[in-house]
Amino acid sequence: MSWNWQTVTWAAIALLLFAAEAMAPGAFMLWLGLAAAVVFGLVLVFPGLTVLAQVAAFVLLSFVSIQVYRTWFRGRERQSDRPLLNRxxxxxxxxxxxxxxxxxxxxxxxxxxxxxxxxxxxxxxxxxxxxxxxxxxxxxxxxxxx
Known part of the structure; x- marks a missing residue:
């Protein structure tokens, strides 16, 4: 394991995305943050990974994680007992x-x-x-x- 600028960058990106989710919750930045965290882990395990491969992995993992959210988690919130409350x-x-x-x-x-x-x-x-x-x-x- 080596802590080079790429590892620190992906850790910072993941933390920034998690912070953005905490500041403006909507369950979107969370999934991008998880993708960045996985890329951070990949860079730790495979230090020779090129920047292009890292970005490609981030884009692919972001797409997959958002699709997982849209398929399995979105729309499964508890239904309100007063749906017209703010209408x-x-x-x-x-x-x-x-x-x-x-x-x-x-x-x-x-x-x-x-x-x-x-x-x-x-x-x-x-x-x-x-x-x-x-x-x-x-x-x-x-x-x-x-």
């Missing part, structure tokens, strides 16, 4: 509210609690009861309550 507009679907400003040319406004929401739907006067049937970003789609 305020979607939480309002199905709710019946009164128009504060009538729908004219497809656009109006409602007040729900302390928030005002833009709505789209059929022409209706102010004070009409409407049901939220969907969302389009932060705009609610409504229909008249019959």
């Amino acid at each position: 305020r507009a979607d939480q309002l679907v199905g709710r019946v509210v009164t128009l504060e400003r009538g729908i004219v040319q497809g656009s109006g406004r409602v007040q729900i609690a302390d928030a005002y929401w833009d709505v789209t739907g059929p022409e209706l006067p102010a004070g009409a009861a409407v049901r939220v049937i969907g969302t389009d970003g932060m705009t609610l789609r409504v229909e008249a309550v019959t």
